[in-house]
Amino acid sequence: MRFVLRSREPRWLAPASVGVAVLLTLLLTAGPIRMAGSAPVAAFERYVVTPLTTPNGLAEVLLAATPLLFTGLAVAIAFRVGYYNIGAEGQFLAGAMATTAVALSLPDLPTVAALPVGLVAGALGGVAWAFLPAFLRRRAGIDEVVTTLLLNPVAVLLLQGLLNGPWRNPETGFPDSERFGSGYELPSLFGTRVHAGLLLGLVLVAVIAVVLLATPLGVRLRAAGQSPSAAEFSGVPVGLLQWRSALVSGALAGLGGASQVMGVQHQLTGSLAAGYGYTGVVVATLGGLSALGVLAVALLLGDVQVGAQNASIRLQLPSQMGGVLTSVLLLTVVAALSVRHYRLVRRTPRSAEPLRAGGG
């Protein structure tokens, strides 16, 4: 028996392999949940179903999903053209810091000016953090995986340095910034903690979905990501597209940071470095690098995240179990999606080397 690359893929295969991955995840995590002293089926219900049954739970899910929408889109758009931006975390934080800088220096701006200024500052902060790796990749061919990744801890340290230094709260003395002026507060929706950042994220999902699916640029981006040399051969400027996508990716992640400080915290705190950027990689990958996929997965992960808090209170399951669940899901989905390109055939001795070309 051996694996052979499929020449043709039926349409049902990709969804089916995701289904298999989900089943596999349930099987694999049932053991740990059991060991933690809970019934797996009840736990899964807590994780996935319970948060969706109350209006408050639903709002919390949307709130948890909001930053993931931004970082997920940021990663998806970069990965799609073959630019492996692992730095959404740093770009997210840089965006939040840029917004904070503006909000602290212009505290009295009225809402109508403060919201756009704050958001644009966030986007530019993300672009600034994404610029150096993108530039090094374009000019010197330096691998962006390493540079974007290594800039993440730099952003975290910068955040902590600012909060413990110039931005330390003068009233409380805690390492948090002062609260922003009221002009910088993103309006809340439905009278819940959900804020207008969600709407911004949904608009971006729609725009990016349309660009990817229905414009010449979308086709070029796909071509550039899937086979750079063939795209280059067909006149697609692969390097230029990667450079621009890298900066757009930084802007999206930075907007996420701005949305988070302006919509939820209304100040900059150390808790912002909570791995939204890294989770964005998971969201983009699980979402198949498509905008609608990012939306679906961001909601699912938000759901599980809220469910995990719930389960830790009601079932005394450690709250990390939610992370275990999503991580196992990532592994199984990625594995299933790669395996789907192959089919198993029984080895026949005659065709042992069917692909070796004859040569002279």
Place this chain on the structure above:
Amino acid sequence: MTPADAARGGELSPPRGAPLVELRGITKRFGSLLANDAIDLSVDAGEVLALLGENGAGKSTLTRILYGLSRADAGEIRIAGQPVTVSSPADALAAGVGMVTQEFTLVGPMTVTENLMLAGSPLGRVDRKAARARVLAASERLGVPVDPDAVVERLSVGERQRVEILKALLGDCRVLVLDEPTAVLVPADVELLFASIRRLTAQGMAVVFISHKLHEVVDLADRIGILRRGRLVADLPAEGLDPAAIAALMVGATAAAEVEDEALATAVGLDVGLEGSGPEPTAPAPVADRSRPAALEIHGLTLAGDPRPRVDDVSLTVRAGEIVGVAGVSGNGQTELVALLCGTTPATAGTVHVGGSDVTRLDVAARLRAGLGRLTEDRRGSVVLGLSVEQNLVLEDLDRFRTGPFLSRRRVRAHAESLIERFDIRAAPADPIRSLSGGNMQKVLLARAIERDPTVLVASQPTRGLDVGACEYVYAQLRALREAGSGVLLVSEDLDELIGIADRIVVLSGGRLVGEVAPADATREALGVLMTGGPREPAA
């Protein structure tokens, strides 16, 4: 102990008269292609056997079988009279057969000694001193000094090849197989290599080498085996043979009769497009042709390379309504020439004009707009395998199918359907292109190139790997393009194809245009001599 070890009995050279290596009835089939057809061949100790043949004649397959990289379907290998089973390079080395393939297998950042230790040493303690001594001993045997402590990636190509040979010699090697050893070498290195080979044969080794360069073969070989379409068609002493005679045997002189009359009749494009090199065409160019505009003008085109330019000062003109063939043994600059013309590789020097406008500094998209059509040898590299047939069909012209900012699916679909109809592509527009056969994929690429009505089409190996029907289809399309007034530059290794369809044929060898053959003289022998470097220097 393998049987070969037992047979060897410590003696380096077997008694004279018994061949050191004997191949009997070696047969190898790849699908419908018979790569080796019951080949019987032997090599004596102290003998140099040259294996010759066109591309795809089966030379590499035969040597790969001898070295265990490939298994024969039938046949027997005997070393010093004893039958041996060679199912891997390890078996071959144990039987005393070493090989240097065209691709080197050295680890760049490691030293020569370390590389050789990798090749030979079993598990366990590593004895650097002993290994270094063995390298020195082997280099002594070769007769060329090799620095055992040099880092491989800083060595020249010729030096790296010497390291490869040392690697092959490390075991108790009695038969050395070299696959086109001189293809990558500068002349000085070729002489060193030949001196080493003579030294090794004087010590009783047998050497089998593959080459396309006939004057080298005449210089070095004791015996010559010629393969054609998988069969051994000649096995004769090298003594007294000249390159022209060998070339005739290689390409099969009788095959020249297959020239298509129709092609000859239409072959009137006799213009002197070749500047500065190659013989003058025998017949004066018809006046009508001179007046035709140049579709493609290449002047002094050069691509630097190590150790010598990959494309060397190539000048050529293709006029509207003619097909110019480029002949050559593979690896003589064809791929690079096509890449330079397509715009995927920037030129070191020289200019390219398409339909009168200079495209030398333009990128791919601008070249396409200027009227360049491309059909490269790397079919699967010319399409984006993850996209559908229709997306690939419009990939070069996405902006033409835009309605406002959006790509009009309806117009893309309609365009794809009309091309599928017109070019008889056996696929639906939405099919993933990776599911298409080679012939159908080529039709997609042809459709994409021809639909834009190119001023000139650069086509490289357009029929490689296609079945007869698909080949005919491609020829018909190229002829139709010529009739419509486009120029075609056809790069091919298939001489019959070139003779059959081209209006005139230029020959590329070592990155240079070494000659032009007028259609009336376009015989396989004439091309064969030029391609294999028959005249050592082009008539400049």
